[in-house]
Amino acid sequence: MSKNVSTIEPLPTSPVSLLPAGLGLEMPAVLHAEENVLAGVEVDLDAQLHFAPSGLVLTTQRILSRAAGASDWQSWSLHAGLSLEHFDHAGVATLELMDAQSCLACWRYTLGQNLAALRLISEFEQQIDILKNGQTPVRETEAICATCKAPLPPGEDECPICNRELYTPPSTWTLFRLWRFARPYQGRLLIGFLLMMGATAATLVSPYLYMPLMDNVLIPFQNGKHIEPTTVATYLGALFAAALVSWSLGWAKTYILALVSERISADLRTTTYEHLLQLSLEYFGGKRTGDLMARIGSESDRISVFLSLHALDFITDVLMITMTAVILFSINHWLALVTLLPLPVIAWMIHIVRDRLRTGFEKIDRVWGEVTNVLADTIPGIRVVKAFAQEKREAQRFREANRHNLAVNDKLNRTWSLFSPTVTLLTEIGLLVVWAFGVWQVSRSDITVGVLTAFLAYIGRFYARLDSMSRIVSVTQKAAAGAKRIFDILDHVSSVPEPTNPQPLPTVQGSIQLRDIGFRYGNRSVIRGLSLDIRPGEMIGLVGHSGSGKSTLVNLICRFYDVSEGAIMVDGVDIRSVAVADFRRNIGLVLQEPFLFFGTIAENIAYGRPDASREEIVAAARAAHAHEFILRLPQGYDSIVGERGQGLSGGERQRISIARALLIDPRILIMDEATSAVDTETEKEIQRALDNLVKGRTTIAIAHRLSTLRKADRLVVMDKGQIVEVGNHDELMVREGAYWRLYQAQLRNAENGQQEGQE
Amino acid sequence: MSEALSFNLHRNSFGRLMLVDADGVEHENVLPVRAHPITAPLEGVSILSQDGHELIWIEHLDTLLPELRRLLEEALGAREFMPEIERLESVSTFATPSTWHVHTNRGSTRFVLKGEEDIRRLPGGILLIADAHGIQFMVRDVLALDRHSRKLLDRFL
Numbered sequence: 001m002s003k004n005v006s007t008i009e010p011l012p013t014s015p016v017s018l019l020p021a022g023l024g025l026e027m028p029a030v031l032h033a034e035e036n037v038l039a040g041v042e043v044d045l046d047a048q049l050h051f052a053p054s055g056l057v058l059t060t061q062r063i064l065s066r067a068a069g070a071s072d073w074q075s076w077s078l079h080a081g082l083s084l085e086h087f088d089h090a091g092v093a094t095l096e097l098m099d100a101q102s103c104l105a106c107w108r109y110t111l112g113q114n115l116a117a118l119r120l121i122s123e124f125e126q127q128i129d130i131l132k133n134g135q136t137p138v139r140e141t142e143a144i145c146a147t148c149k150a151p152l153p154p155g156e157d158e159c160p161i162c163n164r165e166l167y168t169p170p171s172t173w174t175l176f177r178l179w180r181f182a183r184p185y186q187g188r189l190l191i192g193f194l195l196m197m198g199a200t201a202a203t204l205v206s207p208y209l210y211m212p213l214m215d216n217v218l219i220p221f222q223n224g225k226h227i228e229p230t231t232v233a234t235y236l237g238a239l240f241a242a243a244l245v246s247w248s249l250g251w252a253k254t255y256i257l258a259l260v261s262e263r264i265s266a267d268l269r270t271t272t273y274e275h276l277l278q279l280s281l282e283y284f285g286g287k288r289t290g291d292l293m294a295r296i297g298s299e300s301d302r303i304s305v306f307l308s309l310h311a312l313d314f315i316t317d318v319l320m321i322t323m324t325a326v327i328l329f330s331i332n333h334w335l336a337l338v339t340l341l342p343l344p345v346i347a348w349m350i351h352i353v354r355d356r357l358r359t360g361f362e363k364i365d366r367v368w369g370e371v372t373n374v375l376a377d378t379i380p381g382i383r384v385v386k387a388f389a390q391e392k393r394e395a396q397r398f399r400e401a402n403r404h405n406l407a408v409n410d411k412l413n414r415t416w417s418l419f420s421p422t423v424t425l426l427t428e429i430g431l432l433v434v435w436a437f438g439v440w441q442v443s444r445s446d447i448t449v450g451v452l453t454a455f456l457a458y459i460g461r462f463y464a465r466l467d468s469m470s471r472i473v474s475v476t477q478k479a480a481a482g483a484k485r486i487f488d489i490l491d492h493v494s495s496v497p498e499p500t501n502p503q504p505l506p507t508v509q510g511s512i513q514l515r516d517i518g519f520r521y522g523n524r525s526v527i528r529g530l531s532l533d534i535r536p537g538e539m540i541g542l543v544g545h546s547g548s549g550k551s552t553l554v555n556l557i558c559r560f561y562d563v564s565e566g567a568i569m570v571d572g573v574d575i576r577s578v579a580v581a582d583f584r585r586n587i588g589l590v591l592q593e594p595f596l597f598f599g600t601i602a603e604n605i606a607y608g609r610p611d612a613s614r615e616e617i618v619a620a621a622r623a624a625h626a627h628e629f630i631l632r633l634p635q636g637y638d639s640i641v642g643e644r645g646q647g648l649s650g651g652e653r654q655r656i657s658i659a660r661a662l663l664i665d666p667r668i669l670i671m672d673e674a675t676s677a678v679d680t681e682t683e684k685e686i687q688r689a690l691d692n693l694v695k696g697r698t699t700i701a702i703a704h705r706l707s708t709l710r711k712a713d714r715l716v717v718m719d720k721g722q723i724v725e726v727g728n729h730d731e732l733m734v735r736e737g738a739y740w741r742l743y744q745a746q747l748r749n750a751e752n753g754q755q756e757g758q759e
Numbered sequence: 760m761s762e763a764l765s766f767n768l769h770r771n772s773f774g775r776l777m778l779v780d781a782d783g784v785e786h787e788n789v790l791p792v793r794a795h796p797i798t799a800p801l802e803g804v805s806i807l808s809q810d811g812h813e814l815i816w817i818e819h820l821d822t823l824l825p826e827l828r829r830l831l832e833e834a835l836g837a838r839e840f841m842p843e844i845e846r847l848e849s850v851s852t853f854a855t856p857s858t859w860h861v862h863t864n865r866g867s868t869r870f871v872l873k874g875e876e877d878i879r880r881l882p883g884g885i886l887l888i889a890d891a892h893g894i895q896f897m898v899r900d901v902l903a904l905d906r907h908s909r910k911l912l913d914r915f916l
Contacts, residue, residue: 044868045840047837048836048837048865049836049837049839049840049865050865050866051842051863051865051866051867051868052866089838090838090839090840090841090893090894090895091840091890091892091893091894091895092838092840092894096774098773101772102772102773102774103772103773103774106774110892110894111892111893111894112870112891112892114892291876359853359914362853362914363914363916366875366916488874719810720810720811
């Protein structure tokens, strides 16, 4: 048998490397001669579902398993009657080894181990196949990542990109990643930086001039000499010139850098939004609207303010401190040393507070998100709130979130409020030290009064800057937290990835093949082993209880999600190999809850084809039986429809969305409960519109009311993610199966409804 | 006690749970589930058939005969997996994704927290933490955790 295997594919050079850590070393001792390890998995739960890592290994001859803490291996020899069953629930997967009579063994593990386990199962099935038929099976060569569908490096189970995304936290240097957005402006940034150096240097000229002003003019005057007007005029003129230069350079620098930072944050915002739109529905499903809006809106604004104000100030401050230090040392190094002594103390203090403030600000961010989430939950659901008279409770919920916000803010402010006064105190003490040391040095005639004056003037500014620098701590943390949240979006790779080499999609005929597809949502498997062939132009009605996977199936065909197993082919082309936009262009979608964007009716109809002419729009509206009611509106096709299309009835909105689908003339049409939100009378009207839409197109319709699917060529009955029956209405009625039961149930309901209506 | 007499459970050779209902009909591979697994685990247990229809509704587990109750709780236990976090040993980072090393009532393990939004508050101060693979970890009472754990957890709340 092992000979057989080696002809299928060469085993990896070190088979033990397939095994979970800690098992590999002892494996060779257990193996028989000519027995090779094929796959291994660490089953991390025991029968009582306690965490207890144990090993499960598949070899060419046996299945070996060792319980946690045990030293010897249990083994089962492979034979044709064995099978492995695999199912999962709530994140725990179970693997059962069965023969014809009973369950031989059972292993459980968390879904983190699922990839390795699936690999083991497929190897096992191949081995059993060999035992049954003696054939070498056809081997699928290309391994694909379960999450992002990228091809995997040979011999690896997990995709390096997905792994990095999942396990690596964003580094604290996130802000430096903004450089990606700053690069296009690096020329202007350099100019701004040079201007900044010039402006800062100019501000440092004036204290330097205090020295000669004091020593050459004022002190001699006190000693009885008279003041030379020209000398004084020169000094004062120089002071004024320095102020002017510093003003003009400062203006230019602030203007240029503010311009650049505004552009950087605009780019950041646009890029993030563009990226967000590319992400799959899966991503949106897991996020709250308020949170995403805050990330793109206010976080990017915060970064802009940080760059244009705080970061700029900080760099200026650092420049100034460095320059001042150089000047001070050049004048008198002893006094300079004493002056700079408090600096490390302050720096240390800043560092201590930095940590507390950062966690505090992150917390405030999250709490703020909670506050907006309450709004985002309540306002769209305002009808429900009012109908159940729960305004008070919703207000209470908001007050609660606000109170939480206050509490967190209060806690942080305790630390924060202590911070600035402490810096001021340190400044005063620093000045005191300089005064004391300076007076002592003057008394020993080591320095002149002018030098002391200049020093005091310098460090007055110097400490004032330290004080403002301390503010950088909090704003940097805020900006870094914001940048992290934005890069969280940017780093996210769409789970519906664009193919690297997209195949061109020629004119679509409209045939769809579903090949043994499976889909897993979170830890729940929603669709399992489903296969179906749909001919071009055929109308398929999807029928089943809610939760049977109908909408999921339709979402998979639209490629809102990607299948976990199997493939969906359109005209024989795997839809994952075609560019997403190319593919969707061929799909028309009519949903239960039609969404109208803010804009005119004409714009809404032309949403999928903005270049459509007015004639085309009107023609589409006519075909959708929307033309007449649109004309009855005061502004006709130019009437504005707002958020969720307020002012139009459900049936009217639906017909606009049908016109929208008609206008793009798709080959494949998908209707998800298109008529279930309206009354029977409106439904008839919509049905007429839909009949126009369906003509000549491959149509997949989901409908709750079975009567709306009378025209379908085939009905597909689904249950628990699988197809249970296929056929047309009459065939399925004769069969008296699942469809028949559904139909009878609806018939009874309808009769009851009629009776009630008559009474 | 009335319910205790109206049905019976046993396991077949495949380890599947079999139910014989009041009419003597045998249902294969039935599935017991709790209606309120977190807030009231002992109240409201339903036994579902293979295709998801309810066969038996048990108001309270206390009404069952001990033998039946043992079998039922064993079957429930094999399906329910919501480790209760008793102590946080360490977290890899305070930014997400973050790997947590925790001690639970089902032993020590580690898991990856994808984002702060995966920590949800339930009424009664219960926290539900979903890991990257969708496994739910529970913190029954934040205040009952030790200081170290609370401090770590607080950074994510």
